[in-house]
Amino acid sequence: RVAVLGSTNMDLVAYVDRAPERGQTVTGREFRTIPGGKGANQAVAAARAGGDVLMIGAVGDDEYGVRMRESLEHSCVDTDLLHTAEGPSGTAHIVVDAQGSNAIVVVPGANGTVTSLGPGEIAAIAEADLLLLQLELPLSAVIEGARAGHAQGVRTLLTPSPVRKLPAELLDHVDLLIPNEHEAAELSGYEEPHAAAEILLSQVPAVLITLGAKGCLYAARGSRTIHFPAPEVIAVDTTGAGDTFVGTLAVALGEGRPVPQAIAWASAAAALCVQKPGASVSMPYRSEIDAA
Numbered sequence: 702r703v704a705v706l707g708s709t710n711m712d713l714v715a716y717v718d719r720a721p722e723r724g725q726t727v728t729g730r731e732f733r734t735i736p737g738g739k740g741a742n743q744a745v746a747a748a749r750a751g752g753d754v755l756m757i758g759a760v761g762d763d764e765y766g767v768r769m770r771e772s773l774e775h776s777c778v779d780t781d782l783l784h785t786a787e788g789p790s791g792t793a794h795i796v797v798d799a800q801g802s803n804a805i806v807v808v809p810g811a812n813g814t815v816t817s818l819g820p821g822e823i824a825a826i827a828e829a830d831l832l833l834l835q836l837e838l839p840l841s842a843v844i845e846g847a848r849a850g851h852a853q854g855v856r857t858l859l860t861p862s863p864v865r866k867l868p869a870e871l872l873d874h875v876d877l878l879i880p881n882e883h884e885a886a887e888l889s890g891y892e893e894p895h896a897a898a899e900i901l902l903s904q905v906p907a908v909l910i911t912l913g914a915k916g917c918l919y920a921a922r923g924s925r926t927i928h929f930p931a932p933e934v935i936a937v938d939t940t941g942a943g944d945t946f947v948g949t950l951a952v953a954l955g956e957g958r959p960v961p962q963a964i965a966w967a968s969a970a971a972a973l974c975v976q977k978p979g980a981s982v983s984m985p986y987r988s989e990i991d992a993a
């Protein structure tokens with residue numbers, strides 16, 4: 702069982718030819734509302750990969766909250782511990798230009814109400830095999846979740862996004878840190894991934910740095926650092942690639958697969974995700990991952 706303690710955001714996406722300058726108004730080509738948030742995306746990826754997944758967090762008491770809950774349930778994610786908080790759901794206001802570059806404002810909304818965990822959440826984390834954490838919920842809840850998991854021997858994976866300085870009281874409870882290249886550089890002070898991994902290994906037992914089309918780098922204390930190439934594919938939209946990777950990896954590790962095998966499987970899933978537009982809607986199902 703995989704527990705995800707994380708965010709739900711409705712992505713409000715405007716597609717434009719050119720993003721507006723300060724004070725300017727432009728006319729867009731298209732608008733879409735897409736259920737997202739790093740926590741929910743990782744939960745959907747894990748569930749589609751065949752995991753038994755529980756989502757812990759909060760949506761608002763608005764239409765977006767209803768839709769995000771439905772979207773998770775549609776992918777068979779257990780939402781019993783996804784609370785409905787008074788007020789608006791989390792939203793991500795995204796402008797995507799013709800080159801595919803984006804500018805994003807995230808308003809936490811209901812996610813910001815998850816400042817601490819109740820006994821039900823603590824018990825659910827303790828019963829899980831793996832715990833997935835990101836940084837889109839208040840840090841106090843993330844630390845509490847990590848501590849609860851670690852105390853019970855639950856394997857804890859942290860995606861440090863959006864990146865910020867991480868306190869020892871969080872890192873002490875993390876088994877595997879999964880930053881992308883930029884986050885790894887920001888956290889370690891080193892641009893070069895091998896150097897970044899070495900620094901981060903002094904804080905956590907294992908690090909997996911994702912490198913986009915270049916694959917990923919896995920480093921664990923006491924063993925040789927390994928680079929895994931990514932499958933060569935034509936990418937049309939890399940949104941959600943990292944979340945697909947982490948969600949799928951968690952399922953493979955939970956099934957007891959060795960790390961190299963789990964990484965190969967997660968890389969196949971992420972490569973499938975980038976070949977289709979959208980984040981959660983482009984996440985592959987188990988049969989598609991196996992076929993790839």
Ligand code: ADP
Nearest residue numbers: 881911912913914916931936942943968971972
């Ligand atoms: P994030 O989406 O969090 O920024 P990355 O861009 O590093 O993370 O991508 C995460 C993983 O997704 C990579 O390690 C890789 O396995 C896969 N991936 C991303 N972009 C591509 C691509 N263009 N081709 C194949 N795989 C990709």
